[in-house]
Amino acid sequence: MAEVVLKGIRKSFGDIETIHGVDLTIADREFVVFVGPSGCGKSTLLRLIAGLEEITAGEMTIDGQMVNELPPAQRGIAMVFQSYALYPHMTVYDNMAFGLKLAKASKETIEERVRRAAGILQIDHLLERKPKEMSGGQRQRVAIGRAIVRDPKVFLFDEPLSNLDAALRVQTRIELAKLHEDMAATMVYVTHDQVEAMTLADKIVVLNAGNVEQIGSPLELYHHPENLFVAGFIGSPKMNFVKGSIAAVDQNAIEVALPGEVRTRIAVRPDGARNGDEVTLGVRPEHLIAGGADSQLVGRVDVVEQLGDSNLAYVSLPNGATVVVRSEGDARVREGDQMPAGLDPSQCHLFDADGAAFPRVIQ
Amino acid sequence: MTQQTLDHAAAAPAVASGKLSLGRSRVRAAWIFLAPMLLVLLLVAGWPLARTIYFGFTDADLSDIANYEFIGFANYLEYDDGEWYGLLVDPDWWNAVRNTLVFAFISVSLETALGLIIALALNASFPGRSILRAAVLIPWAIPTVVSAKMWGWMLHDQFGVLNDMLMGLGILSQPVAWTADPQLAMAAVIMVDVWKTTPFMALLILAGLQMLPSDCYEAARVDGVHPVKVFFRITLPLIRPAIMVAVIFRLLDALRIFDLIYVLTSNSTDTMSMSVYARQQLVDFQAVGYGSAASTLLFMVIAVLTVVYIVGGKVNLGEGNR
Ligand SMILES: Nc1ncnc2c1ncn2[C@@H]1O[C@H](COP(=O)(O)OP(=O)(O)OP(=O)(O)O)[C@@H](O)[C@H]1O
Ligand SMILES: [Mg+2]
Numbered sequence: 218m219a220e221v222v223l224k225g226i227r228k229s230f231g232d233i234e235t236i237h238g239v240d241l242t243i244a245d246r247e248f249v250v251f252v253g254p255s256g257c258g259k260s261t262l263l264r265l266i267a268g269l270e271e272i273t274a275g276e277m278t279i280d281g282q283m284v285n286e287l288p289p290a291q292r293g294i295a296m297v298f299q300s301y302a303l304y305p306h307m308t309v310y311d312n313m314a315f316g317l318k319l320a321k322a323s324k325e326t327i328e329e330r331v332r333r334a335a336g337i338l339q340i341d342h343l344l345e346r347k348p349k350e351m352s353g354g355q356r357q358r359v360a361i362g363r364a365i366v367r368d369p370k371v372f373l374f375d376e377p378l379s380n381l382d383a384a385l386r387v388q389t390r391i392e393l394a395k396l397h398e399d400m401a402a403t404m405v406y407v408t409h410d411q412v413e414a415m416t417l418a419d420k421i422v423v424l425n426a427g428n429v430e431q432i433g434s435p436l437e438l439y440h441h442p443e444n445l446f447v448a449g450f451i452g453s454p455k456m457n458f459v460k461g462s463i464a465a466v467d468q469n470a471i472e473v474a475l476p477g478e479v480r481t482r483i484a485v486r487p488d489g490a491r492n493g494d495e496v497t498l499g500v501r502p503e504h505l506i507a508g509g510a511d512s513q514l515v516g517r518v519d520v521v522e523q524l525g526d527s528n529l530a531y532v533s534l535p536n537g538a539t540v541v542v543r544s545e546g547d548a549r550v551r552e553g554d555q556m557p558a559g560l561d562p563s564q565c566h567l568f569d570a571d572g573a574a575f576p577r578v579i580q
Numbered sequence: 581m582t583q584q585t586l587d588h589a590a591a592a593p594a595v596a597s598g599k600l601s602l603g604r605s606r607v608r609a610a611w612i613f614l615a616p617m618l619l620v621l622l623l624v625a626g627w628p629l630a631r632t633i634y635f636g637f638t639d640a641d642l643s644d645i646a647n648y649e650f651i652g653f654a655n656y657l658e659y660d661d662g663e664w665y666g667l668l669v670d671p672d673w674w675n676a677v678r679n680t681l682v683f684a685f686i687s688v689s690l691e692t693a694l695g696l697i698i699a700l701a702l703n704a705s706f707p708g709r710s711i712l713r714a715a716v717l718i719p720w721a722i723p724t725v726v727s728a729k730m731w732g733w734m735l736h737d738q739f740g741v742l743n744d745m746l747m748g749l750g751i752l753s754q755p756v757a758w759t760a761d762p763q764l765a766m767a768a769v770i771m772v773d774v775w776k777t778t779p780f781m782a783l784l785i786l787a788g789l790q791m792l793p794s795d796c797y798e799a800a801r802v803d804g805v806h807p808v809k810v811f812f813r814i815t816l817p818l819i820r821p822a823i824m825v826a827v828i829f830r831l832l833d834a835l836r837i838f839d840l841i842y843v844l845t846s847n848s849t850d851t852m853s854m855s856v857y858a859r860q861q862l863v864d865f866q867a868v869g870y871g872s873a874a875s876t877l878l879f880m881v882i883a884v885l886t887v888v889y890i891v892g893g894k895v896n897l898g899e900g901n902r
Binding site for chain 2: 316
């Protein structure tokens, strides 16, 4: 059981606080991904778990044991660094064996564990190489291998794939998912790659400026973002936001007036909503209907990006806002055209003036 | 294969028509850029060296440098009347060689050890670090003759501040002739050299330390490696190339040591180095031939030691350490 529990964790560098009280429970064998914009404190939070940074306030337990004062080596963790952090002067074998050797493990144990890790990662043939004689992808495997050899309760990854090319990233991502299954260990993973987060995570933690914005499964975050930040952060291209105001409030729906005399009824719990309130309607590009619908936004197509399987049309509305519409790859959309973007009320999100979402009611 | 043949066929007429291939024109450009430097080196280093080697085979005299005779290896070794003569059997020369080696070995070792310690200290982050880094360099920045003279006065047996201080503290009961006492002269010379050149060593090693990847140290912390082990198993192997290069610089310098020893102890046999010996023959005894032979031998000793060091220490002077 390697449950990691963070209670009110704060971190200050000098006078500047960068982590403002994080509460988080990472269950045993869970794959948790930290996402957030650059500088939001993902790495710092991971390093706090690793013990590479000191916790300023709050409590952290790993496997039921309080670890605030424990050095990294005694926390039962292993870390994979973005820059691999291999020892440049040692062979792959020695890199993986170094920690065990100094911990005075027997030669057979070391040999057996290194060979096993190398087998899992298919780097058996590289064991005598030095780091500089390998490609980035191979180095990354060695770094992961070094973590496996430690047989940790918790794996920590700080953007491990960000130095790899797109194809290798996909491949390694799949291998990591498999590794998680095989190792039956808890994993904490930092990334700013949407796809990595969505595909790998059991649970995603969205961070913003040192605060947790939302914690939930990938689909929960996609379908039920709790606020504007999460809504805008999860999903690519990003969710469209259109300002409007409340025209009518029902028991299970809110009717919104949007620019261009458009009205639409969205099924949400209208907690505290009143007529005339400013709201923001959110709708993902893939949920806008290119051909139009009962209620629709109409604007002029500024730019079309052709992705092959789909097109992204950037449509500027009469009020100056731009919405992105995803349509089929073979749909004929031309720049300069007037284009209707139909709203499917069941796929819309609604946020109040403070950015908090009205909880969606799924029919 | 076919493609390659075609390429060759296409390239050939281009060369024949007077245009150089890319590789050859690069080589030519390199020579053009190098030529001025090579010429200067030839004039200021090659020519004097050749002259010195040449004079080593003559009996030239400083009072009448134009008149000399070619005497073969007589300056080095000559058998005459049942006795051997020449540099190779001159006990003073071998004394100078021994002094030089002792001096070079001890001072470079001390400088490396101290330089490493200072570099490690300067590599840590603390307030005022950059000022301290600059301040440490001061001994290195002072010209050797000036610092040697300065130390000469501080070490003076009657007026020296060192004796005064040590006597004031009650450590010494009577003044010590630091630079004249045969037991102490070499130690004094080494001390001054260490004082002067440790900063240079420290700076070169510091440069090496700053190239170290910091994330390795975090990996070592996760691996739970003891800091002492981290130093010996990670830091030292990684900065070894930097240290080896720094040592070779210092070794070349120390083996031809002249100014410090000459200013501090002049021609005393207790501290006489190979360079001081050669100067004494050449200038004081006016024996240009013999002195040149000594200089040539000095050159060869240094060359041999350097090659031994580079081969033995597997020093990589070029790029490609990382
Ligand atoms: N050692 C440090 N000293 C002072 N401030 C720091 C230190 N490390 C991080 N910070 C600050 O903490 C904040 C969070 O940094 P962190 O490295 O955790 O961001 P991140 O989310 O990992 O960003 P990225 O995606 O760019 O890696 C930043 O504002 C950064 O300036
Ligand atoms: Mg980071």
